[in-house]
Amino acid sequence: MTTTTADKITPIIGMEIHVELDTATKMFCRCRNRFGDPPNTNVCPVCLGLPGALPVMNRQAVEFSMKAGLALGCTVSAFSKWDRKSYYYPDLPKNYQISQYDLPLNVGGAIEVPLADGQVKRVGIIRAHLEEDAGKNLHDDPTSTKVDLNRAGTPLLEIVSQPDMHSAEEAGAYGRAMQRLVRWLSVSQANMQMGHMRFEPNINLHIEREGALYKTPIVEVKNLNSFRSLERCVEFEIQRQYAQWRQDPNYTLEKLGKENRGFDDVTGKTVFQREKEEAHDYRYFPDPDLMPVVVDEAWSGRIAAQIGELPLPRRARYMQQYALSFKEADALTQDAPSGNLLDEAVAAGATAKRVTNLLLGRIAATANERGCCLAEVGITAGQLAELAKMMDAGTVSASAADRVLVEMIEKGGEPLTTAKALNLLAVTDxxxxxxxxxxxxxxxxxxxxxxxxxxxxxxxxxxxxxxxxxxxxxxxxxxxxxxxxxxxxxxx
Amino acid sequence: MSDSIDKKLVRHVAKLARISMSDAQATAMGSQLGAILSYFDKLKELDTEKVEPMAHPLDFTNVLADDQLGASLSCEQALANAPQRDECFFLVPKVIGDSQ
Known part of the structure; x- marks a missing residue:
């Protein structure tokens, strides 16, 4: 950044992340929760907001939220309730969104965010509450808007961070860490293309000049749906806010407060968005249709017991217990099932190093081609263990093992029978x-x-x-x- | 204690509720709403210092449903009362962006 020599600039970045939960049905009705179905086919009187329809809370949505909250080190509230956030928009058929205002399900917490240089950054979590998603407006017609309400009522976990991030890189790493965590816990598919995760960063600068501290207005950018947009947007804002403050000494938090800007993916710039009149007059009040949720220790304990080992502790264990390199351990802890393959193959008697090489060699290459995770390639832990043991025993060479693996990935089959069929067993003659x-x-x-x-x-x-x-x-x-x-x- | 609320506030509330209102209606609504609010002023006189806030008038908690697929409407049924449609989409006057 071009700074005048004396200015010390600290970007202050917080973030709201919306995560769609991977329940079978919606939050308040039993319509299917799924992306990509024909428009207005997963709808019913409840999610269409028809008069007299009554919502019933999805237990799984509450438990997924608790699971995410507990994994983030949050306190699950003993008592939480549902509130109506009122506003009119065509994608919100009831004219209010059911959310949690003053008594959210999860409060406090933190996430360990791995950075590119191997360091780990801790980002605080203020709250993680449950709310419903809106439907989808389509704008392809110049004169009217098409509305599809399939998404209306999808359970959404809103995770609000502390303003603990200080660069575009940290903001991106935070988003990725959150994606990995919710996938790890199987509470969301967190597929960016399907809109399962949306980011709303808020960004301002603390500028120290000649002993005085200046703060730029807090800019909130809504609805970013890729890591690239998130990082580009934050970087752009850091530059723009500093340039604007240098031009206009009144461009400060004290004078202007908060402002909303929209990010344009094509130009890579943010543009000022006029405040919608009365935009923040949401008139929250408790929803009389829904009963409060009371969580006792037995219930939260049952959910906590489902969490298991989290990505970073597992990465550290792989380096210690299996003597894997940082890079290997990191690659095997991107998702839970891939690491499970390693652990299970080792439990079946294979050496960790051999299994790691198999996983990060041919299997990783195949996963990369298919755009799936290692476990989805279809080789089981038992097969991995058998093949690794055959290599240890010299029954197959490394190159033969690779050909066996290719054959197994393409056509299925067990290592020994495949090696025999391909005439790849080592010659003992x-x-x-x-x-x-x-x-x-x-x-x-x-x-x-x-x-x-x-x-x-x-x-x-x-x-x-x-x-x-x-x-x-x-x-x-x-x-x-x-x-x-x-x-x-x-x-x- | 006010008997009538400001016409500007009436207009603001009407706008939030997407209700159009004539000047005479706004005046009438101002005094009616004022009467209702003055009753709340009366309630405010009560000392509630030691009263727990109430989340719901009924005593139930954890009314939860299992995550089991149920019946949905067909798009024909869903759109039966729609003033305007485009195949299986509801059609509304042009708006910008999504609400969220």
């Missing part, structure tokens, strides 16, 4: 092995000479000969035996 070793030696006299002369490149030369043996054997030479035989012949 010594005569055959000797033939391959001899052939590699005879075909490469100058390489052999280098090794025998104790050349600087001897190690590389040995590796080359091993490669030749594996090639000649089509991956069927057991590496340890082949290596030992090669060494004997090189000396002899």
């Amino acid at each position: 010594t005569a055959q092995l000797e033939a391959w070793v001899d052939q590699a030696i005879t075909a490469n006299p100058e390489i052999v000479a280098q090794i025998r002369a104790g050349d600087k490149k001897a190690d590389k030369a040995r590796g080359f000969l091993m490669g030749q043996i594996m090639k000649l054997s089509a991956g069927k030479a057991p590496p340890a035996q082949a290596k030992a035989m090669l060494e004997r012949k090189l000396i002899g």
